[in-house]
Amino acid sequence: MNSVKKYIAEFIGTMVLVVLGCGTAMLVGCDAKNGGGYILTALAFGLVIVGMAYCVGNISGCHINPAVSLGVLLSGGMSAVDFIAYIISQCLGAFAGAGVLAAIFGLGGVNDQTGGFGSNGLAGVNGSVVAGLIVECFLTFVFVLTILGVTSKKAGHGSFGGLIIGLTLTLVHILGIGLTGTSVNPARSFGPALVAMMNGNAEPMGALWVFIVGPFVGAALAAGVYRFLEGKKA
Numbered sequence: 398m399n400s401v402k403k404y405i406a407e408f409i410g411t412m413v414l415v416v417l418g419c420g421t422a423m424l425v426g427c428d429a430k431n432g433g434g435y436i437l438t439a440l441a442f443g444l445v446i447v448g449m450a451y452c453v454g455n456i457s458g459c460h461i462n463p464a465v466s467l468g469v470l471l472s473g474g475m476s477a478v479d480f481i482a483y484i485i486s487q488c489l490g491a492f493a494g495a496g497v498l499a500a501i502f503g504l505g506g507v508n509d510q511t512g513g514f515g516s517n518g519l520a521g522v523n524g525s526v527v528a529g530l531i532v533e534c535f536l537t538f539v540f541v542l543t544i545l546g547v548t549s550k551k552a553g554h555g556s557f558g559g560l561i562i563g564l565t566l567t568l569v570h571i572l573g574i575g576l577t578g579t580s581v582n583p584a585r586s587f588g589p590a591l592v593a594m595m596n597g598n599a600e601p602m603g604a605l606w607v608f609i610v611g612p613f614v615g616a617a618l619a620a621g622v623y624r625f626l627e628g629k630k631a
Contacts, residue, residue, distance in 0.1 A: 410461035415494025419515025426510035443567030450559025471620035491588025516601035533611025541619035580608035
């Protein structure tokens with residue numbers, strides 16, 4: 398039963414992340430030239446992590462991100478069974494969250510400023526797959542490395558951990574939004590892209606693999622580097 402509760406917590410956390418993070422992006426837009434919407438979106442994603450960390454963190458660890466779960470798995474912090482179940486829960490949560498946005502924006506007649514339920518894309522890097530992969534890999538590396546450091550038993554950050562992680566997600570969004578829309582989270586990319594396709598916009602699905610591969614590679618590198626720095630044997 399405790400395992401089921403963890404999976405439910407991951408579902409809820411990821412759903413909330415997509416509704417509030419992607420929903421803000423949809424509402425205010427993410428044009429770097431108009432800094433207000435840009436910063437609001439970065440803050441929305443970061444603040445969701447802060448809120449969810451103190452809400453479900455004590456239940457599931459508040460990964461709400463398959464890349465984070467991979468980093469924890471490779472660092473020896475979870476089992477393979479939990480890892481698979483977490484990813485399934487996170488992807489379902491992201492899909493549900495995007496579905497909530499489809500209902501709100503569709504029934505409410507609200508204009509989607511992003512054109513794809515807050516999905517990610519490569520427009521900011523002129524369609525370059527290589528540049529997109531580098532951006533997502535690097536930003537995820539920074540984010541997951543921070544999480545591993547903050548949650549380490551040696552860190553001693555106590556109740557400030559959630560705040561530090563949320564601020565770091567805000568930071569990577571400040572750079573990444575204008576480039577790829579900032580994924581660093583395969584589930585967060587999957588849900589909106591799938592719902593966008595179901596609503597007649599298949600474009601986000603074309604580059605979806607970039608926002609799966611990039612974050613997973615970045616997370617794996619972060620786990621390897623952190624294990625080395627902390628002195629754990631590979």
